[in-house]
Amino acid sequence: MDFPTFLIQCLNAVQYGLLLFLVASGLTLIFGIMGVINLAHGSFYMLGAYLAYGLAPLVERYLGGGFFTTLALGVVLAIAFGYLLEWVFFSYLYEREHLQQVLMTYGLILVFEELRSILVGDEVHGVATPDWLSGSFPLSEVMTYPVYRLFISVVCAIVAIALWAVMTKTRLGMRIRAGATNREMVQALGIPIRFLYRVVFAIGVGLAALAGLVAAPVSSVYPGMGSQVLIICFVVVVIGGIGSIRGAFVAALLVGLVDTFGKVLFPSLAGMLIYLLMAAMLLWKPEGLFKAG
């Protein structure tokens, strides 16, 4: 492997890892704070991708286009959807056993997949890359790297930093962390915990949808894209330690690296490498890299 190829693979690995982080961070928040195992989280990624596909023409017609307008509108819609969904469905799951949560959210996956099939159909759709991001820059005489992939990394990195800032520097973040540690105490101090949960859930949905929105031009949108990402994100969450955003970040990059380089170096083993990684990590640290609070 020469240096430009190595560089390209590194960039790919980081881009993939950061994208995984966006989905996994919401999953680990919902898991760690509300104690809900949400199998339907992959569907929110799918929702984002299909929003990118569906909104682009609408934004073009009524708002005069604009890639960031589409992104912002998609995220706002997804957050509103998450807020509603927590209200009508997930808030009833908190008191249930884990196994029942698994079952009900599995049912939800099936519902979302079929609704997608009824509304949009089962075809694979491409999503156009905006013109000003569609170029590529040279790494050597023959190899180039697409600007859009770099854009994905930058967006995800900004969101990751923002998430870190919100969680550690703001009052909201403090309350969320407190809610994860001791639900009753937070409630006793007069903080509306149900509202807090609703906000956390909506943020989680928004993050997953944002990942889907920015990934759509690269991955295109297709049936079953949610469950594919779901399992990998569970791997990320478990390696990182449930409830730990820092852990999810490290684990996402690790999984991105192992998966990307695995596909290049050991093509026939590529599929199982991340599971091998997870098994090894869990045997080394049975509760993940960073055990949350």
Next chain:
Amino acid sequence: MTTMAADDAMRTRLPKLLPVLIAFALLAAFPAFGSTFYVDLVGKIMIYSIFAMSLELLVGQTGLVSFGHAAFFGIGAYAVAMVTAKVDAASLWLVVVVAVLASAAYALVVGALSLRTKGVYFIMITLAFAQMAFFVFHDTSFGGGSDGIYLYYKPALTLGSLVLVDFDKGRAMYFGTLACLVATFAFLAVLLRSRYGRALAGIKANEQRMRAAGFATYPYKLGAFVLGAMIASLAGVLFAMKDGVVNPELLVWNQSGAVLLMIILGGLGHLRGAMLGALMFTVLQEVYQSEALFGSFSKHWQLMLGLTIIAFVATMPRGLIGLFGKRAKKEAP
């Protein structure tokens, strides 16, 4: 005194056992009046019942939520394909021995490592090992890749050179499956009433206390894990023989999820629940997929299945089995 206790045990056990015995009798009589389609469907339900009971031993009885049980089902199925030669039927004895041993060996490794973790981490690490098995069959030529392997001959039950049962003929496959179902149920029912089974129940209720009482819980759990895998591989053998084809889809994570679904829908903590859940899940799938009932909407059968699962868990958290009997109601908090 002992006879009185035995009498008492019989009195509480009979109402639970009687419906199962009646169900087995009905299953034995079914091929006499059922059409081939329905006999085939019932055969499939019986295989899933065996598979579900093997997971019930782990989840419902020992409290080990394995999300990778399909791996052992798949290993059993692939063992049939590996042993069967291209030209002749294999001996069922050999197939079963290979399937059970291969499955037990993998379960021993997976269990020994996974049981070091707990809770959600256990769920995920069993999933990880199942995914590894999936990719071994999916990505390498060893298992025929993603297309799988066709079986041109079903294994036959032989004694020396004498063929006792040819599973291609008549209803042999159906009755063979039924025999396995009855044997699995009887074996597990006895096992769960033995000292070993009680120890597993104790581990599920409170592992700390079991350890304090002097039980080395790890070997008990590992034993249950390996046993569950061996029974699952038998179900896999039956499934491969019935379908005549094996492919990596048998090991996919949805399959592990589906069997978990069955035992929870049926009601955890009961072997009957596992069988009931397998019945309900398969029937629901068939009904919702039926074009005669739902017309063109049957294409979207998963929507109805999903809504049913949600409604079901919301209203009946104890599963189907919770509908029957006063005892179940008394246990509810």
